[in-house]
Amino acid sequence: MSSTEPSAKPPMPVPDELTQFFWDGVARHELCIQRCQTCGHYIHYPKTICRFCQSRDLAGERVSGKATLYSWTIATQPFHPFWVDKIPYTLATVELVEQPRLMFMSQVIDCPEEELEGGLPLEVAFVEMSSELTLPLFRPARG
Amino acid sequence: MVTGNRVAIVGVGYSTVGRNTGLSPDELMIQATMASLADSGLTVRDIDGITSVGTEPLNDAWMLGIEPLNWWASGLMVPAFAYSALSAIAAVASGFCHTALALRMIQQQPSGASMAAGTAARGNPMVASYFAAAAGDRQFLSPFGAGNPTQWAGLLTQRHMAEFGTTEEQFGHHVIAQRYHASLNDDAIFRDPLTMDEYLASRYVSKPLRILDCDYPVDSGAAVIFTTEERARDLQKPVVLVESYALTAIRDLNFEILEDMVRTAPAESARSLWSRTDLEPSDVDTAHLYDGFSVITFQWLEALGFCPPGGAGPFVEAGNTRLGGSLPVNTDGGACNVGRRHGANFCIEATRQLRGECGERQVEGADVSVWSTAVGPFAGAVLLTRG
Numbered sequence: 353m354s355s356t357e358p359s360a361k362p363p364m365p366v367p368d369e370l371t372q373f374f375w376d377g378v379a380r381h382e383l384c385i386q387r388c389q390t391c392g393h394y395i396h397y398p399k400t401i402c403r404f405c406q407s408r409d410l411a412g413e414r415v416s417g418k419a420t421l422y423s424w425t426i427a428t429q430p431f432h433p434f435w436v437d438k439i440p441y442t443l444a445t446v447e448l449v450e451q452p453r454l455m456f457m458s459q460v461i462d463c464p465e466e467e468l469e470g471g472l473p474l475e476v477a478f479v480e481m482s483s484e485l486t487l488p489l490f491r492p493a494r495g
Numbered sequence: 496m497v498t499g500n501r502v503a504i505v506g507v508g509y510s511t512v513g514r515n516t517g518l519s520p521d522e523l524m525i526q527a528t529m530a531s532l533a534d535s536g537l538t539v540r541d542i543d544g545i546t547s548v549g550t551e552p553l554n555d556a557w558m559l560g561i562e563p564l565n566w567w568a569s570g571l572m573v574p575a576f577a578y579s580a581l582s583a584i585a586a587v588a589s590g591f592c593h594t595a596l597a598l599r600m601i602q603q604q605p606s607g608a609s610m611a612a613g614t615a616a617r618g619n620p621m622v623a624s625y626f627a628a629a630a631g632d633r634q635f636l637s638p639f640g641a642g643n644p645t646q647w648a649g650l651l652t653q654r655h656m657a658e659f660g661t662t663e664e665q666f667g668h669h670v671i672a673q674r675y676h677a678s679l680n681d682d683a684i685f686r687d688p689l690t691m692d693e694y695l696a697s698r699y700v701s702k703p704l705r706i707l708d709c710d711y712p713v714d715s716g717a718a719v720i721f722t723t724e725e726r727a728r729d730l731q732k733p734v735v736l737v738e739s740y741a742l743t744a745i746r747d748l749n750f751e752i753l754e755d756m757v758r759t760a761p762a763e764s765a766r767s768l769w770s771r772t773d774l775e776p777s778d779v780d781t782a783h784l785y786d787g788f789s790v791i792t793f794q795w796l797e798a799l800g801f802c803p804p805g806g807a808g809p810f811v812e813a814g815n816t817r818l819g820g821s822l823p824v825n826t827d828g829g830a831c832n833v834g835r836r837h838g839a840n841f842c843i844e845a846t847r848q849l850r851g852e853c854g855e856r857q858v859e860g861a862d863v864s865v866w867s868t869a870v871g872p873f874a875g876a877v878l879l880t881r882g
């Protein structure tokens with residue numbers, strides 16, 4: 353069952369013209385979110401045009417990495433070989449502080465299940481999931 | 496009440512339903528269509544419109560020998576059978592066609608085990624998208640270990656619990672009530688009674704979502720025939736009328752980053768549904784509310800006004816949704832027990848309740864029923880009355 357060994361490769365992101373900035377940011381350990389340069393709205397997932405003002409002047413900008421926890425679920429079943437030896441892990445929808453309802457899907461780490469609660473302050477952490485993949489995950493904010 | 500032609504349901508039918516049936520989509524479609532025609536007393540020559548989610552309507556018409564076809568529609572990222580049904584209703588109401596076949600064909604999805612083993616993607620484009628390199632929006636899900644529907648359902652469930660104090664036992668009461676209804680339905684796959692201990696001992700898929708909160712993947716074909724009230728009056732079965740309907744989208748397709756996970760498209764769908772009728776929630780005798788995951792039924796109970804926002808847990812726990820309660824819900828047993836049919840089962844069960852065809856699980860004096868499909872970014876609902 354070679355496909356279920358821990359060495360299984362993660363599903364790798366395929367950056368495109370719209371998303372290259374995001375993964376370039378991750379490589380620098382910076383969380384970057386698309387922002388409309390005309391009206392200032394952050395946009396996620398990235399689009400080719402601003403849905404608030406229809407501007408095409410969009411760019412990835414570094415954000416603070418601070419967020420609050422909106423909802424979470426403990427993944428107890430893997431749906432890909434890479435995650436077989438990593439369950440359970442905590443998937444989370446977090447709200448980035450830069451803009452109300454600017455939601456981001458990630459994981460929460462370094463937090464016991466009983467301490468998970470709505471509104472929990474979080475901060476980004478860059479975690480090497482494999483030699484090929486680093487992800488922006490979130491952990492309880494320190495101070 | 497709809498403008499234009501008043502629309503009626505005159506035939507309902509299923510294909511063989513089950514795991515690994517070996518039936519092709521064409522076979523499922525033909526079986527379901529023939530069953531719905533037999534139920535209505537119509538022949539295939541009476542059909543002049545087809546809408547399907549899961550098959551290609553032009554191929555369906557060709558395979559059925561329908562020529563000419565006066566109207567057709569299909570959808571992919573839509574609220575499943577609600578979309579088929581609402582398309583058909585609109586087509587008949589407008590006069591685009593006079594008798595429309597609404598279809599939902601489903602090929603069983605692979606198990607979690609086969610997905611974990613990496614073998615599930617073969618031959619299944621939807622699942623293959625989980626495995627292929629994560630392009631497009633999926634690059635913000637798959638690399639994070641997210642993107643399976645059970646996981647967004649876990650997020651919706653957790654948020655309902657966090658915001659309203661809903662308990663795991665309350666979801667259990669819903670699951671147990673549905674299983675009880677299934678025990679009275681010969682067509683149900685799971686019919687053994689279920690206890691709270693068994694529910695609480697069942698495994699989590701994405702905590703707090705348990706395997707028993709999930710619909711059951713099967714091969715299934717379902718068909719419902721819509722026509723004008725005038726034509727329906729000449730047919731063999733009691734007439735079931737479309738009283739009101741709603742098809743609603745509130746945002747794009749990303750369930751995982753919904754800004755409000757407890758008031759989603761069902762809330763807007765319900766608002767639209769009630770705005771088109773003089774009937775009220777208290778007039779409804781049976782409700783058939785989408786249960787791809789337990790939390791979805793809870794959202795619909797609240798959205799449709801059967802209980803206050805956030806009140807679904809106590810409402811279900813008090814026994815209201817069980818046969819004999821104030822609002823029997825999902826009297827066929829729901830998709831957890833009859834298998835995944837993406838809302839078609841609820842349209843069919845609502846129809847059968849209004850016709851008085853449900854035997855042991857019949858709700859006495861059922862005159863008004865509502866059924867619904869989907870949650871999150873999009874949803875649809877239909878209010879039916881006995882004609």
Ligand SMILES: [Zn+2]
Nearest residue numbers: 388391402405
């Ligand atoms: Zn803008």
